[in-house]
Amino acid sequence: MVEKQAREGALRRRAETRARTEIEIARNVQQRLFPPPSHHLSSTDYAGRCAPAREVGGDYYDFFDLAPGVLGFVLADVSGKGIAAALLMANLQAASAVTPPSRSIARGRCCAR
Secondary structure: HHHEEEEEEEHHHHHHHHHHHHHHHHHHHHHHHHHOEEEEEEOOOOOOOOOOOOOOOOOOEEEEEEEOEEEEHHHHHHHHHHHHHHHHHHHHHHHHHHHHHHHHHHOOOOOOO
């Protein structure tokens, strides 16, 4: 009985350690999806930072050079928190990387949407 409880405790601790490690990896991957912390255009300097409420989250931002001297940005907050929201955020980031706003939104219509 004692040996069985010891084995179960050891398995539980390994599972918890593995889960913490996987969440840390997810956090590091998510942070790499964000643009560099600061940018510069000839007309302005700008920066962004994300601090999720949990290890990972559903907040997203990115900056785009729409045309010479024209800055575009996307700011999103996926409903919810944690891993599910982070997965949706990663999907949004991938979609915007494939079709950045400079290709999908005509200049002057960015704020109309």
